[in-house]
Amino acid sequence: MNQVEYETFYNKVGKENGWDFSSLQFTSEGVKWDFYDEVTKRVRETDLLLDIGTGGGENLLKIASSSHLLVGIDLSSGMMDTAQSNLQNANVTNVRFAQMSSDSLQFPDSFFDIVSCCHAPFNSKEVSRVLKKEGLFLTQQVSEADKSNMKEAFGRGQSFGVEDGSLKQRYINELLEAGFSDVQSFEFDAIDYFHRPEDVIFLLTHTPIIPQFGEQNEDFHKLNRFIEDNQTDKGIRTNSKRFMILAKK
Numbered sequence: 001m002n003q004v005e006y007e008t009f010y011n012k013v014g015k016e017n018g019w020d021f022s023s024l025q026f027t028s029e030g031v032k033w034d035f036y037d038e039v040t041k042r043v044r045e046t047d048l049l050l051d052i053g054t055g056g057g058e059n060l061l062k063i064a065s066s067s068h069l070l071v072g073i074d075l076s077s078g079m080m081d082t083a084q085s086n087l088q089n090a091n092v093t094n095v096r097f098a099q100m101s102s103d104s105l106q107f108p109d110s111f112f113d114i115v116s117c118c119h120a121p122f123n124s125k126e127v128s129r130v131l132k133k134e135g136l137f138l139t140q141q142v143s144e145a146d147k148s149n150m151k152e153a154f155g156r157g158q159s160f161g162v163e164d165g166s167l168k169q170r171y172i173n174e175l176l177e178a179g180f181s182d183v184q185s186f187e188f189d190a191i192d193y194f195h196r197p198e199d200v201i202f203l204l205t206h207t208p209i210i211p212q213f214g215e216q217n218e219d220f221h222k223l224n225r226f227i228e229d230n231q232t233d234k235g236i237r238t239n240s241k242r243f244m245i246l247a248k249k
Contacts, residue, residue, distance in 0.1 A: 055074060141242070192239060
């Protein structure tokens with residue numbers, strides 16, 4: 001997917017369901033952390049928090065009580081429509097949403113105490129600019145080896161064929177170049193068991209794991225073969241590989 005295709009995809013997903021995957025039925029083994037739990041462990045009640053790539057804002061609204069003011073931004077208009085709708089239905093007064101590119105953050109220098117970013121691109125220089133001195137940046141991203149058996153089954157996929165760890169190292173280098181003094185990284189490779197075929201279809205339809213899923217004639221044949229080959233007593237088996245970076249300014 002190129003940039004235009006990603007924007008079109010996320011606009012479509014945003015209008016349908018934001019970034020809410022609560023209807024999915026699956027279990028995981030080996031998950032080492034929950035990203036927004038990690039954010040709440042480090043944020044103070046007096047802090048100003050920026051969440052980059054906030055999607056439909058579901059996660060930010062859940063942690064609203066942890067901080068003085070929380071601002072979520074996303075480039076997708078569809079995601080922002082969902083976020084504003086979710087905000088209207090939530091009983092919170094300290095959360096704001098705005099459509100904005102992470103490459104050009106429309107905030108003053110040294111404005112935020114903490115910046116978070118989950119499964120979205122970010123600009124290290126812009127993050128550094130809007131963070132206060134000794135401020136903290138946390139990001140969780142999808143590793144190249146995520147859903148490896150699924151991509152092999154389809155013969156294509158997000159970061160398919162790219163060396164695992166490339167994105168993590170690039171982000172670490174960029175953060176160091178942007179002036180962050182303490183950069184740490186962590187990762188896990190969990191096993192996911194999807195309980196039903198429709199859960200796998202929902203995942204493929206609402207994420208860019210397999211670009212243009214369903215548009216090729218052989219996709220559903222490949223899907224059926226993938227399910228047959230990876231069906232276990234616990235469910236349909238695949239993996240979730242994630243890395244997290246903590247960077248202090």
